[in-house]
Amino acid sequence: MGDLYSLRKERDYLSRESTRKNMDKREWEIRYLKILEDIYREEQKLRGRPAPKRRNHRDNKPYPD
Structure with missing residues (x-):
């Protein structure tokens, strides 16, 4: 993260x-959404x-273990 400016x-x-x-569309979407989250x-x-807390999308399972 960096300063807001x-x-x-x-x-x-x-x-x-x-x-x-x-840019590749997928790469652009990932970078853009990450920047928006960091600004927030x-x-x-x-x-x-x-x-x-920052969401860990790898652990975002539809059903609990």
């Missing part, structure tokens, strides 16, 4: 149409609210 700058870079066209966490930290 650099995260927003990265988001703006990824949201450019030229960037999207030059950073904003929550600045507001003094604890950010929810």
